[in-house]
Amino acid sequence: MGMKGAVLGDYGENGELHAVLVSRRATKPPSDSEDCCTHCAVCCGGSLFCELCCTFCCRCTGPSLAPVGKRADDLEKTMQQMHADWAPGEHVYVAVMAVHPDFQGKGACSRLMRTVERAADNKQLPCYLEASGERNVAIYSHLGYDSKKVYPLTDRAVEKKDPESVWKSYDQFHAMVRPPAPPG
Numbered sequence: 001m002g003m004k005g006a007v008l009g010d011y012g013e014n015g016e017l018h019a020v021l022v023s024r025r026a027t028k029p030p031s032d033s034e035d036c037c038t039h040c041a042v043c044c045g046g047s048l049f050c051e052l053c054c055t056f057c058c059r060c061t062g063p064s065l066a067p068v069g070k071r072a073d074d075l076e077k078t079m080q081q082m083h084a085d086w087a088p089g090e091h092v093y094v095a096v097m098a099v100h101p102d103f104q105g106k107g108a109c110s111r112l113m114r115t116v117e118r119a120a121d122n123k124q125l126p127c128y129l130e131a132s133g134e135r136n137v138a139i140y141s142h143l144g145y146d147s148k149k150v151y152p153l154t155d156r157a158v159e160k161k162d163p164e165s166v167w168k169s170y171d172q173f174h175a176m177v178r179p180p181a182p183p184g
Contacts, residue, residue: 008115010099010108019108022096023116025125029083078153079130082175086148087128092120094129113143120180127178137174145176 005024009017087093094116099108120127129145131137137147151173 006116006119008112010103010111012103017100018103018106019099019112020096021094021098021112021116023092023094025090025123026087026093027090029087030080075153078151078173082130082149082151082173083128086175086177087126090125092116092123092125092127094127097129109139110143113140117143117178117181120178124180124183126180129176131174131176132172137176140176140178143178145178147174147176149175151175 005022008021008023010019012018083093094113097109097113117127127145129140131140131145131147141147153173
């Protein structure tokens with residue numbers, strides 16, 4: 001079976017994008033030996049969206065992302081370990097779920113997640129994702145995901161230079177799994 005992925009969007013009445021979800025059906029966790037962008041199913045064309053996905057999903061660090069290098073490597077290694085620990089077999093991987101701040105709390109995330117979950121349930125596959133921040137963990141828990149383990153992820157060098165660094169928001173990374181709904 002080849003890689004199968006989806007990029008879904010939630011749009012408003014005027015056509016504005018409220019939220020985006022990137023997922024893929026995986027037969028195993030990602031590894032260092034895979035080609036760029038196979039993790040998130042996005043075909044990179046050099047756009048900012050692709051670079052953002054690559055920062056969090058694979059080993060790509062193009063010229064504009066070179067300063068992120070060490071942190072991206074640490075994040076990737078942690079994510080690979082989490083994925084291997086909690087989604088070793090066939091599953092649906094929710095690689096990216098992002099909602100524009102103006103539309104948070106209005107159901108966009110739920111609509112996109114439910115679409116992916118229905119597809120996974122039809123194939124009797126679990127869903128797997130990583131989440132940071134207690135608010136996100138609560139949202140995914142409400143959608144039926146269990147936080148299996150919390151993985152620490154801190155960049156001590158950045159933390160010493162800038163104690164208020166945004167990087168600290170990733171210091172508790174949750175591996176979350178949703179089992180398939182029973183058939184019927």
